[in-house]
Amino acid sequence: MFRVAEKPLLQKYFPGGFRLLNVLDLQNAPLNVFPVEVVNLFFLKYLSLKGTKVKTIPRFIGKLQNLETLDLKHSLVTELPVEILKLQHLRHLLVYRYEFVPYGDFHSKYGFKVLAKIGVLTSLQKLSFIKANEDGGAILRELGKLVQLRRLGIVQMRKQDGKTLCSSIEKLTKLCTLSITSREEDEIIDLQHLSSPPLLLQRLYLRGRLETLPHWIPSLHSLVRGAGGSNAFCKKLSIQRCKSLEKVPSGIEHLMKLKVLEFFDMPETFIKTVLPHEKDNDYWKVAHIPEVYFTYWKECGWEVYPLEGLSEGENFPHDQPSSVMKSHELETRWK
Numbered sequence: 001m002f003r004v005a006e007k008p009l010l011q012k013y014f015p016g017g018f019r020l021l022n023v024l025d026l027q028n029a030p031l032n033v034f035p036v037e038v039v040n041l042f043f044l045k046y047l048s049l050k051g052t053k054v055k056t057i058p059r060f061i062g063k064l065q066n067l068e069t070l071d072l073k074h075s076l077v078t079e080l081p082v083e084i085l086k087l088q089h090l091r092h093l094l095v096y097r098y099e100f101v102p103y104g105d106f107h108s109k110y111g112f113k114v115l116a117k118i119g120v121l122t123s124l125q126k127l128s129f130i131k132a133n134e135d136g137g138a139i140l141r142e143l144g145k146l147v148q149l150r151r152l153g154i155v156q157m158r159k160q161d162g163k164t165l166c167s168s169i170e171k172l173t174k175l176c177t178l179s180i181t182s183r184e185e186d187e188i189i190d191l192q193h194l195s196s197p198p199l200l201l202q203r204l205y206l207r208g209r210l211e212t213l214p215h216w217i218p219s220l221h222s223l224v225r226g227a228g229g230s231n232a233f234c235k236k237l238s239i240q241r242c243k244s245l246e247k248v249p250s251g252i253e254h255l256m257k258l259k260v261l262e263f264f265d266m267p268e269t270f271i272k273t274v275l276p277h278e279k280d281n282d283y284w285k286v287a288h289i290p291e292v293y294f295t296y297w298k299e300c301g302w303e304v305y306p307l308e309g310l311s312e313g314e315n316f317p318h319d320q321p322s323s324v325m326k327s328h329e330l331e332t333r334w335k
Helices: 037-042 059-063 080-084 136-146 158-171 268-272 307-311 327-334
Strands: 023-025 046-048 067-072 093-095 126-131 151-157 177-182 203-207 236-240 258-264 291-298 301-306 323-325
Touching: 080 268, 126 177, 136 327, 151 158, 158 177, 291 307, 307 323
Parallel strands: 023 046, 046 067, 067 093, 093 126, 126 151, 151 177, 177 203, 236 258, 258 291
Antiparallel strands: 291 301, 301 323
16 A cells, blocks of 8 residues: 555455455555454455554454465564464464664564464464563473474573473474574573574574573574574674673684674774784684674764774774764665
């Protein structure tokens, strides 16, 4: 519904009816409530209310028996009715929003309260972001039934739920993307109980505290983004706000496929350990990486310092950076 300034009345735009409609994209439409007319679209496979101000999903959503994708990203929905469990063809269930701030606050990502019996939706391929700490771990056990999952996003993860989650992840052999955010910034993400990780995993995002890098990462030969181990084919690695990190993590020197290494908001004492002209430096660990950046948020935007510039004698971080990027520009480099 492009450039619709007022509430989109579907009957007004489709006076002849549209009962055979398969796809309805209402992204960014000026909607405050779920459009009741949708109840008649029995053949609907794709429904997007992305970017609207819709807060609740009505119980009649269960009548859309052919629905495969429900996209509620960046809406105000935080819960779903139990009738969602009737949608046995549902493949993509996306319910989350971000609070966009200049420098990402730890609690800037909001997920939804998942239904207790989510495991009955065995066709699900994409599920994000679910709240993990609602019921003592039962939800995380249910995830093990969703064996078709390719993308899984979890927020508010607790340390004590790590073992349960690992047990479920071992059953998700088709998983390609896994994103986990802990309940609090200092809450430990415990994934050490995972003995057999999904070997197709390409993207791994861990937001929280890690006591150590998960031991199973070196076995992820398909990994292209996230953390990396001695044998992983990681191409891009970002390390953000690790205030206690004193040296470049061991193992990075073995990531021969690594193309981009980015350090966000790291202490100056850490940065100095990477510079080649400093005593006992770790430059040798990153010398093979084509692009190494140090990035900081300042009032005017993201300041990006490439390593080669600092190696030539720049007085980091007081000299002018080589580039200043706006947040939306830098975001494309994270993708």
